[in-house]
Amino acid sequence: MVTAESNPNDTLVSVKDLKMYFPVTEGLLIQRHTADVKAVDGLTFDVAKNETLGLVGESGCGKSTTGRAILQLHRPTAGSVEFDGVELTDLKGSELRRFRRRMQMIFQDPFSSLNPRMTVSQIIGEPMAIHGLYKGQERRERIEFIMNAVGLNPLFAKRYPHEFSGGQRQRIGIARALAVEPDFIVCDEPVSALDVSIQAQVVNLLEDLQTEFGLTYLFIAHDLSVVKHISDRIAVMYLGHIVELSEANELYNNPIHAYTKALLSAVPIPDPVVEKTRERIILEGDVPSPLNPPAGCVFRTRCTRQGTTGCTCSDTTPELTEVSPGHWVANCECCMSD
Amino acid sequence: MARLLDVNNLKTHFFTEEGVVRAVDGVTWHVDEGETLALVGESGCGKSVTAMSILRLIPSPPGRIVDGEIIFEGQNLLEASDEEMRAIRGNRISMVFQEPMTSLNPVLTIGQQIRESIILHLGLNDSEATTRSIELLELVGIPDAAGRINDYPHQFSGGMRQRVMIAMALSCNPKLLIADEPTTALDVTIQAQVMEIMGNLSKDLGTAVLIITHNLGVVARYADRVNVMYAGRIIESSTAENVFHNPQHGYTVGLMASVPRLDDEEHVRLATIEGQPPLLIDEIHGCAFQPRCPKDESCFCSSEGTPELTEISPGHWVADCPCCMSRDTVPA
Numbered sequence: 001m002v003t004a005e006s007n008p009n010d011t012l013v014s015v016k017d018l019k020m021y022f023p024v025t026e027g028l029l030i031q032r033h034t035a036d037v038k039a040v041d042g043l044t045f046d047v048a049k050n051e052t053l054g055l056v057g058e059s060g061c062g063k064s065t066t067g068r069a070i071l072q073l074h075r076p077t078a079g080s081v082e083f084d085g086v087e088l089t090d091l092k093g094s095e096l097r098r099f100r101r102r103m104q105m106i107f108q109d110p111f112s113s114l115n116p117r118m119t120v121s122q123i124i125g126e127p128m129a130i131h132g133l134y135k136g137q138e139r140r141e142r143i144e145f146i147m148n149a150v151g152l153n154p155l156f157a158k159r160y161p162h163e164f165s166g167g168q169r170q171r172i173g174i175a176r177a178l179a180v181e182p183d184f185i186v187c188d189e190p191v192s193a194l195d196v197s198i199q200a201q202v203v204n205l206l207e208d209l210q211t212e213f214g215l216t217y218l219f220i221a222h223d224l225s226v227v228k229h230i231s232d233r234i235a236v237m238y239l240g241h242i243v244e245l246s247e248a249n250e251l252y253n254n255p256i257h258a259y260t261k262a263l264l265s266a267v268p269i270p271d272p273v274v275e276k277t278r279e280r281i282i283l284e285g286d287v288p289s290p291l292n293p294p295a296g297c298v299f300r301t302r303c304t305r306q307g308t309t310g311c312t313c314s315d316t317t318p319e320l321t322e323v324s325p326g327h328w329v330a331n332c333e334c335c336m337s338d
Numbered sequence: 339m340a341r342l343l344d345v346n347n348l349k350t351h352f353f354t355e356e357g358v359v360r361a362v363d364g365v366t367w368h369v370d371e372g373e374t375l376a377l378v379g380e381s382g383c384g385k386s387v388t389a390m391s392i393l394r395l396i397p398s399p400p401g402r403i404v405d406g407e408i409i410f411e412g413q414n415l416l417e418a419s420d421e422e423m424r425a426i427r428g429n430r431i432s433m434v435f436q437e438p439m440t441s442l443n444p445v446l447t448i449g450q451q452i453r454e455s456i457i458l459h460l461g462l463n464d465s466e467a468t469t470r471s472i473e474l475l476e477l478v479g480i481p482d483a484a485g486r487i488n489d490y491p492h493q494f495s496g497g498m499r500q501r502v503m504i505a506m507a508l509s510c511n512p513k514l515l516i517a518d519e520p521t522t523a524l525d526v527t528i529q530a531q532v533m534e535i536m537g538n539l540s541k542d543l544g545t546a547v548l549i550i551t552h553n554l555g556v557v558a559r560y561a562d563r564v565n566v567m568y569a570g571r572i573i574e575s576s577t578a579e580n581v582f583h584n585p586q587h588g589y590t591v592g593l594m595a596s597v598p599r600l601d602d603e604e605h606v607r608l609a610t611i612e613g614q615p616p617l618l619i620d621e622i623h624g625c626a627f628q629p630r631c632p633k634d635e636s637c638f639c640s641s642e643g644t645p646e647l648t649e650i651s652p653g654h655w656v657a658d659c660p661c662c663m664s665r666d667t668v669p670a
Contacts, residue, residue: 058525165614195380196552200596200608207607222526225555229598229608252600266530268555270597272578275559282534283527286495 012184012216013047013070018079020062020069024291037290039065041240042079044320047184052210052217054231054248056224056263058287062240063220067186070218071103072096083184101131104177108189110169114161120147120172121157127179142179149212150175151205167198171205178209186218191226203230224267228252233326236260239298240290242320243335246327256323258335259299297332305334339370342513342546343392348406350384350391353399357619361387363570364406366647369514374540374547376561376578378554378593380615384570385550389516392548393431394423411513429459432507434536436519438499442491448475449487452506459510474505478535497528504536511543518550533560554597558582563653566590569616569626572647573662576654586650588662589627625659 021036040062047053055063069076072088081088083099091099104127107113114123124143128134134142144154150171161169170190177185187206191199203226209215221227227234228248235245236259244257255261262281269275283302288294297313300306306313318332329336350362362384369375377385390396391403394415408415410431415423427433435441443451452471456462462470468487475483478501491499500520507515517536521529537560540547551557557564557578564581566574566589574587585591595609613630616622625631625645645659656663 058527167614196554196593197380197596197611198614200598200610201612203598204608204610224526225598225600228600229602229605249603262527264600266526267600268553268559269599269601270554270558270582270594271599272558272561272582274601275555278559280530280534282531286497286528287525 010048011046012049012051012084013218014080014082015046015066015070016044016080016082018043018066018069018081019077020065020074021077035291038240038293039290040069040076041293042317043240043242045235045242045245047216047218049183049216050210050214051233052219052231054227054234055218055220055237056222056227056234057237058222060239060287060290061237062290063222063237064188066237067105067188067218067220071100071105071186073105097131101127101133101180102182103184103186104180104182106170106173106177106185106187106190108192110166110173110193111161113173114169116161119158119160120152120175123161123172124175124179127176131180133180146175146178149178149209151201165198166194167201170194170202174202174205174209178213181213182215184216184218186220188220189222190219192221192223199226206230224263236263239287239293241298241317241330242328243299243330244328245320250324250327254327256327256329256336257299257332258303258305297330297335299332299335303335305337339372341368342371342411343369344407344409345388345392346407346409348388348391348408349404350387350396350401351404352401354619358621359618360570360621361401361618362391363618363622364644365567365570365572367565367572367575369546369548371513372544372546373562374537374549374560376557376564377548377550377567378552378557378564379567380552382615382618383567384618385567386518388567389433389518389548389550392516393427393433394418425459428455428507428512429510430512431514431516432510432512434500434503434507434515434517434520436522438496438503438523441503442499444491447488447490448494448502452487452502452509455506456509470509471505474509475502477508477539478502478505479531480505497524497532500524500528500532501535504532504539508539508543508545512545514546514548515540516548516550519552520549521556522551522553529556554582554594566593569622570618571626571644571657572655573627573645573657574655575647580654584654586654586656586663587627587659588631625657625662627659627662631662 018040019042020040021038023033024035025031026034043066057063068074070081076089121143124146125139128139147154152171191202194202219227219230231248234248234251235242238259244260255264262283265281285302288301294301296315297318300313313332313334318330320328321331322328345367348362348365352359352361365388379385392408403416449471452474453467456467456470472483472487480486480498480501521532524532561578564578565572568589574590581590582594585594592609592611598608611630616626645657647655648658649655
């Protein structure tokens with residue numbers, strides 16, 4: 001399977017053939033199930049302890065759904081999610097809640113993800129109350145400790161979210177995720193809504209916290225430069241499938257799948273001298289609807305090589321295959337050719 | 339190259355109940371014919387308000403252009419009548435907006451919307467305008483343009499809508515195209531499609547482009563010259579090469595160092611600019627960057643007058659603040 005390390009004990013999260021379909025129904029009184037939006041369609045990957053796995057792809061490719069399905073915020077349609085050796089898809093109620101303490105989430109929008117009627121200390125304290133951790137004075141000390149850790153002045157504990165800037169609010173969101181001492185954090189586009197200089201502050205903070213608390217991240221974003229900066233390994237998603245998964249520098253230096261190549265070449269590098277000579281691969285057309293994805297290789301409608309190698313990707317779904325140690329590619333002959 | 343647009347000491351203020359917001363506070367810059375100029379800076383630094391001021395699209399009240407002049411092809415647009423402005427908008431100066439979902443009229447077909455400005459400004463008749471619209475749609479790469487001209491905006495994807503916007507903007511062969519965050523709402527691969535089309539077309543037609551963006555990658559790829567804005571003022575202006583490789587102002591230096599690059603081999607910690615940009619509602623005395631400048635001990639920039647843009651080498655202008663310009667302000 002797709003593991004970072006050979007030692008399976010290092011694996012914290014193990015996802016196997018994860019599928020998340022959203023049913024589409026028709027009719028007012030009698031709802032008939034007419035189709036499925038195949039948001040995530042058969043993902044397999046592991047996240048090692050202390051690792052940052054980046055998940056990139058364009059809007060609607062299923063990145064966020066993957067994050068939510070791992071945390072069981074959406075119950076997966078099929079497949080398995082193991083967290084520290086325990087199968088999460090079998091857990092319910094209080095058993096699942098016990099695990100939720102160890103898996104937290106940081107959201108994209110620092111404006112809508114904080115309750116405007118709660119103070120900072122209430123926001124950070126709420127997860128502790130839910131999980132029955134730290135009582136009384138201890139909780140106040142813990143809130144102060146966390147606020148310091150994320151770079152917020154503890155004197156602001158009694159303030160409301162609207163009194164903070166976007167970057168500071170994102171720090172509150174991070175503090176809330178850290179409150180219950182999680183092992184694993186799903187960061188869903190945590191810096192997309194922030195300005196460049198503030199983005200750098202938050203990225204650095206996430207890196208510092210990872211070292212300090214031994215955290216494992218699933219870092220979801222569409223900005224490849226940020227993902228490459230923060231991630232150890234990167235998985236590239238397209239239309240509910242992983243098309244390539246590899247160590248971050250290897251992915252940049254040696255991309256194999258046609259979609260990865262196009263995606264990398266589409267990101268301009270902030271350097272006019274480099275950009276002058278950089279060739280771009282411009283993809284034609286748009287991403288197909290996940291309601292009716294192409295059969296077989298999902299990328300084939302935009303692949304310029306489709307049909308040229310005589311491969312059978314229109315019939316069979318390409319499997320992730322290890323082409324070099326730790327470098328996995330969806331095994332489609334035409335997408336993998338030059 | 340001939341001068342196309344001169345903006346002199348432009349001040350656009352918003353008079354709100356809380357006080358006066360000095361969104362643009364004395365900017366001077368120019369665009370030459372056929373060049374691509376980028377206006378970069380963080381949200382709220384006055385980039386968009388600057389662009390809106392050129393077309394006199396500032397909502398008034400509360401906004402007002404309180405000072406300055408905008409000379410376009412020898413004419414001061416701030417003294418032009420409403421009728422003269424209408425003849426310029428969409429004709430000699432056109433604009434592509436950020437949000438492709440809301441900037442097209444949902445109840446008119448794509449064809450009706452492109453035809454409108456062609457008929458108005460170029461005086462073509464209906465069928466000529468239709469032919470021209472189809473040509474334009476083909477130019478921006480809409481497949482089956484003739485068949486799609488009677489479709490409504492909702493039948494197009496985001497990237498295609500933005501291409502329709504570009505077709506509309508270029509329909510009257512403008513001298514200046516203002517693109518306000520044209521690709522921010524789009525996905526990376528679609529962003530590349532749209533930018534390549536816009537870049538190539540403007541080059542072919544000899545249109546000057548003013549591109550407003552916070553994406554430094556886009557700036558590096560497409561801009562000839564760059565103006566860096568901070569708190570309603572320009573703090574550095576030069577060629578793209580200079581701004582990226584030889585930035586002089588502390589803010590530009592910090593901004594360049596805070597963006598991760600896809601081609602970084604080693605993991606380097608990102609440089610950050612501590613603190614927040616100032617609120618423009620408080621009057622800023624002296625250098626606006628002073629509270630975030632990593633080096634301020636002996637400098638009096640905050641108590642003295644606003645630092646003036648000074649030419650330190652041919653074509654390289656920097657706000658003349660001694661501490662911000664010192665090379666050891668590079669944040670660690």
